[in-house]
Amino acid sequence: MNDTPDFSSGLSCPIPLDQYPHILLAHGGGGKLTQRLIAQMFLPQFSNPMLEPLHDGAIVTINGKRFAFSTDSFVVSPIFFPGGNIGELAVFGTVNDLAMCGAKPEFLSVGLIIEEGLPMDELWQITQSMRKAAERANVKLVTGDTKVVDRGKGDKLFINTSGVGTIPEEISISPRNARIGDSIIVSGPIGLHGIAIMSVREGLEFESPVLSDTAPLNHLVAKILAQTRGIHVLRDPTRGGIASALNEIAAASDVGIVLREDALPVTDEVQGACEILGLDPLYVANEGKFLSIVDPSDTTKVLEILRGNELGRGACVIGNVVEDHRRSVVMKTRIGGNRVVEMLSGEQLPRIC
Amino acid sequence: MKYLDEFRDEAAARALSQEIRNVTTRAWILMEICGGQTHTIVKSGIDELLPSSITLVHGPGCPVxxxxxxxxxxxxxxxxxxxxxxxxxxxxxxxxxxxxxxxxxxxxxxxxxxxxxxxxxxxxxxxxxxxxxxxxxxxxxxxxxxxxxxxxxxxxxxxxxxxxxxxHVLVPPAIDALLASRTNRVQGFLAAGHVCTVMGYEEYIPLAAKYRVPIVVTGFEPVDILQGILMTVKQLETGRFEVENQYSRSVRRExxxxxxxxxxxxxxxxxxxxxxxxxxxxxxxxxxxxxxxxxxxxxFPIDVAEVQESPLCIAGEVLQGLKKPHECSAFGTQCTPESPIGAPMVSSEGACAAYFLYGRMNRAPT
Missing domain, CATH: 3.40.50.11740 (HypD, alpha/beta domain 2)
Incomplete structure (x- = not known):
């Protein structure tokens, strides 16, 4: 019996010490509980210099050459939504994560977990749109896997994609790179993806329907990186919205961030839906927008490139990086007050991507 | 939703804030009843636009x-x-x-x-x-x-x-209970616009008369709240105690x-x-x-044992306007939205959540 390993110290689960004996949906919401799960459960075990920056993807070096490597799982419900479906979302999601590392996405893997009973026709539509999405993003789906689970044990279809991209030598993008004085640019109106999904789930109807903004950002990012030198941080604000993304950047770079409420691009439809559903557009998911944290000398140039592209038409400066209130985000309100913009707490919209 | 923009307008807010400054000659304590109003106040920074002699305390209007x-x-x-x-x-x-x-x-x-x-x-x-x-x-x-x-x-x-x-809880008996309490320090109320949209405001008239307090039915946007404060302060400064309706675009007397x-x-x-x-x-x-x-x-007749609240939580005092959330020793430390001790830290109408989420800058835990 002396061979029995001692589980009493190193292998005890750190999470139940908290008050959550079970995983809640909020643990996957991209907010504080997700962060805590990563910090307490995953990081201590797997910690290494490539994982630690907790960026959208890891930056790895092989034979002196730098690659970005990223993975993402998609569980959105419903699988078809206004403006897209789970297939293209899965392709663009990983493409965008790689682009946010400053990489040129090259190869993707696809893992399908299908629930018994999924209509073949729906799977066909989804794979067709994955093919088109890969063509549009100029990436190749080079390996894949298919599993089927019993009816009732999945929800139609879950997709995992992983991807690899090459990073040009001179590029250095990291959430740790934000500097005092930098401008914060968002590439267009926020909250479209989240509201597109919620409008289907809640049966909201608009004069013109809100469509998901799902799109590949790699070509636009490549153009900006080729023509400017002042991009310090890139981030696509998916789950948890721009509020959570900016909080992570403020913490990673040890800086403060100031937002201006009157500068935030929010369409009337998204604003209206948020009023009805009790949501804050700052926390609603995007799938085709990105935040750039830019040296002030390059702000105009970056805006010009963004606005010249259909995916960046609505780009604008929404705030700045400051020295005050380090590691937190503060918003100047429309009426001239200030509010703290916290990281997403709890789960605002489960299964949004 | 464009019609809401006029109630979130900076110029209008600044003008009202200036007028509140102009009419205020002494210290007043007002309570906004509704947690939705508390959130607007903290989220848009209305308290920063008020003279320091006006204190807003937050009421029990958070159903959760x-x-x-x-x-x-x-x-x-x-x-x-x-x-x-x-x-x-x-x-x-x-x-x-x-x-x-x-x-x-x-x-x-x-x-x-x-x-x-x-x-x-x-x-x-x-x-x-x-x-x-x-x-x-x-x-x-x-x-x-x-x-x-x-x-x-x-x-x-x-x-x-x-x-x-x-x-289900009702506002007028709660105002009555607050005003009847010996510890009460509230001198005027912003009544909750949505409650009055349903119920009207006739029930508040005897309360205003009995306790000699102004009660102003108020909306939820920043400009509504500033206007409600102005109307309440004007009454206090001139010794009136009436029920007035700021939220007339939604509320009728009946x-x-x-x-x-x-x-x-x-x-x-x-x-x-x-x-x-x-x-x-x-x-x-x-x-x-x-x-x-x-x-x-x-x-489903179930026996549920009566249980004690955490001794750390001062929610009762917060809900009665006797203390502010950041005056709680657990605020932001043992009690956060992820691991709340009291309900006001959880609800989207809770005062503690409003302070924690939007207003921690100048309100360090005491």
Whole structure:
């Protein structure tokens, strides 16, 4: 019996010490509980210099050459939504994560977990749109896997994609790179993806329907990186919205961030839906927008490139990086007050991507 | 939603803020009743636009916060039964009961569903005839018509698998209790616009007269609130104590007669316990006996033990406007939205959540 390993110290689960004996949906919401799960459960075990920056993807070096490597799982419900479906979302999601590392996405893997009973026709539509999405993003789906689970044990279809991209030598993008004085640019109106999904789930109807903004950002990012030198941080604000993304950047770079409420691009439809559903557009998911944290000398140039592209038409400066209130985000309100913009707490919209 | 822009306009807000400064000659303490108003105040930084002599204290108008612990424990017990689908609004699912919360029950296998309306719960009941569907309905007068309508619909449809776990509270008896208290320091009230949209404001006239306090029915946008404050301060400065209506674009003196009739058909006033405050006579709605078949407490008689609140939590004092959230020793340390000790840290109308989420900059824990 002396061979029995001692589980009493190193292998005890750190999470139940908290008050959550079970995983809640909020643990996957991209907010504080997700962060805590990563910090307490995953990081201590797997910690290494490539994982630690907790960026959208890891930056790895092989034979002196730098690659970005990223993975993402998609569980959105419903699988078809206004403006897209789970297939293209899965392709663009990983493409965008790689682009946010400053990489040129090259190869993707696809893992399908299908629930018994999924209509073949729906799977066909989804794979067709994955093919088109890969063509549009100029990436190749080079390996894949298919599993089927019993009816009732999945929800139609879950997709995992992983991807690899090459990073040009001179590029250095990291959430740790934000500097005092930098401008914060968002590439267009926020909250479209989240509201597109919620409008289907809640049966909201608009004069013109809100469509998901799902799109590949790699070509636009490549153009900006080729023509400017002042991009310090890139981030696509998916789950948890721009509020959570900016909080992570403020913490990673040890800086403060100031937002201006009157500068935030929010369409009337998204604003209206948020009023009805009790949501804050700052926390609603995007799938085709990105935040750039830019040296002030390059702000105009970056805006010009963004606005010249259909995916960046609505780009604008929404705030700045400051020295005050380090590691937190503060918003100047429309009426001239200030509010703290916290990281997403709890789960605002489960299964949004 | 464009019409809302005029109520979020910086120039209008600045002009009102200046006028409040001009008319204020001494210190006044005002209470906004509704937690929705508290959130607007902290979220848009209205307190920064006021002269330091005006103190806003936050009232009990957060239905989730004042729902008694026993009621939450009852909901948790129901949600744990395999034959029950428990439905409620999102906030209610995160409020801690004495040992757990509804979301954790869900994670442990309970069928707990978030809905946006009690009528959705009725729909779930129709679609699941072999299960018992309970809607955990909490709220002030504002949500009473929808809850009454849910019972009415279930009655019309002869559903035998829908019931309401009801914890309804009423504003006027709460104002009465606050003003009658020896510790009261509130000199004027911003009454909750949405409550008055349903109920009108006639009930407030005797209260204003009895306690000689101005009561201004106020909306929820920043400009509404500043205007409500201005109207209240003007009354205080000139020695008036009347009921005025700032929110006239939504509120009529008699309220919404159809909604009131529906409430009266289903509910009757009853004694109600308020979490953190205690029992206030005739301050809640009870389901009338002719509809008792839709009363979850009658349908599922469960014994729920009376339990003690955490001694750390000062929610009761916060809800009565005696203390501010950041004056609590647990604020932001032992008590956060992820691991709340008290309900006001959870609810989207809770004062502690408002301070934690939007207003921590100049309010370090004391």
């Amino acid at each position: 916060c004042v729902t008694p612990l026993e009621k939450i424990d009852r909901a948790i017990a129901l949600a744990s039964r395999p034959d029950v689908i428990l439905t409620s609004f999102g906030d209610m699912l995160r409020v801690p009961g004495s040992s757990t919360d509804l979301l954790s029950v869900k994670a442990g296998g309970g069928d707990v569903r978030m809905v946006y309306s009690p009528l959705d719960a009725v729909k779930i009941a129709r679609n699941n005839p072999s299960r018992q569907v309970v809607f955990f309905g909490v709220g002030f007068e504002t949500t009473a018509p929808a809850n009454a309508m849910a019972i009415w619909q279930a009655h019309q449809l002869k559903l035998d698998n829908f019931s309401l776990l009801c914890s 309220g919404n007669i159809h909604a009131r009739n529906l409430i009266d058909r289903i509910f009757e006033p009853g004694d109600q316990k308020w979490r953190g405050i205690g029992l206030i006579p005739k301050s809640g709605y009870a389901i009338r006996s002719e509809f008792s078949t839709f009363n979850a407490e009658k349908r």
